[in-house]
Amino acid sequence: MMNSSGFVCFLRRSLLQLECRIIEATGLDRQFAPALAVHGPSILPHPHDEQEVTSEPSFLDNVFWMAAPKKRRTIEINRTRRRDPSFMLKVKTNIEPCVECGHLKQKHILCGFCYEKIRKETALIRGQIKAMEGRPLNTPAQETLVLYDSESPWESDKDKRIVERNRKRPSWFSIY
């Protein structure tokens, strides 16, 4: 906190300087005196020697107005800031083992292992479908039914196209 009197002095000095600069720029300080005047441009740099000595350095030259820490932050203070709970990793309580396979899963997300199994089988079924269709953009207007080894379609499945898979039916893919 700088004291008010120092601030007032600084203000007065800066205003005076500003006034001098304005007068100089407008050209009001020049007396139109003859004889020893030199022919030259009006905006010649005037000798500022008297002024330079007395004036203080301007606002932007002075580093005293920058914010800087006053004291070293102690290790205790640093520790309390760094170990604040908002920055620490949160403990997840929603992890549980999958009922089917025993791998860990989050409660609201499907088990990764079980889903991977299903995805691979789906990809193989789709491969079969692609082979059956032949060319792309050839979907028939029929339901699809997937049958495994030694399985035959029911009466109600007459209109469906049958996709054969050469393996035993997996336990997790029940017919019903």
Added chain:
Amino acid sequence: MRLTIQMLISHGRVARKMGLGPESRINMLRNILTGLVRHERIETTRGRADEVRFYAEKLIDYAKKGDTDEKAMKMANFWLTEKDLIPKLFKVLAPRFETQPKAYTRMARIPNRENLDKAAMAVLEYKGNPFPPLQTAKRDNELTLINQLLKGYREQRAQQAAAKVEA
């Protein structure tokens, strides 16, 4: 239009921003919906799956009106970019959901994508698809640690009770 603070807060706005703008969003959703109708089960990011769900169910509602209906055919023509799926929509999907009034799709969350982006993924499917089911009925597994310990405890108690009866 008054430039109020209300304009910056999305009060009651249901549609997510996707892609490069509203038109791009509709185009993206159209592509995803076409894929869903073709494959009946797709994996996308969670936001996109959630957005497409609404459009997928509305498309089935339109398809239920029948393919003679002009509006329904126009909708199907717009939303399905691959035109061999239009007969499939009207002849396979619409009859499949005749008895059901509302919920034709199922969305489930999946572990994050393996890529660098680790995007939150979801699987979206039409019910009644021919593929293996995503969720089997929950049965308590006897092989978990807790269930094994409880089983051992029950056996121990049974043995103690039997020993008491004999003595």
